[in-house]
Amino acid sequence: MIRAAGVAIIALVILAAGLWVQLAAMRADLAEASAALAGEREAARFRLRLGAAAQEAVTLDYQLQQGSGADAPLSDYLRGAAGRVWK
Numbered sequence: 001m002i003r004a005a006g007v008a009i010i011a012l013v014i015l016a017a018g019l020w021v022q023l024a025a026m027r028a029d030l031a032e033a034s035a036a037l038a039g040e041r042e043a044a045r046f047r048l049r050l051g052a053a054a055q056e057a058v059t060l061d062y063q064l065q066q067g068s069g070a071d072a073p074l075s076d077y078l079r080g081a082a083g084r085v086w087k
Helices: 001-066 076-085
Strands: none
Touching: none
C-alpha cells in the first residue's frame, strides 16, 4: 500500500514537471507571438504615416500644377530649380 502511494506520488511529480515544462514553452511562444504582433502593429502605423505623407505630396503637387498662378511663367532660376525637383 505504501509502495503504491509512493509510486503514485512519483508519477504525479513527473506529470507536474512535464506540465511545468509545457507551460514554460507556451509562455515563450506567447511572448514571441506578442512581439511579432507588436512589430506588425508598428509596421501598419508606419505604412499609414507613409501613405498620408504620399497623399500630402500628391495634393501639394496638384495645387502647384493647377492652383491660381500655376500657369504664370517662371524665371530661368525657378524653372531650373523646379526641373530638378520634379524630374
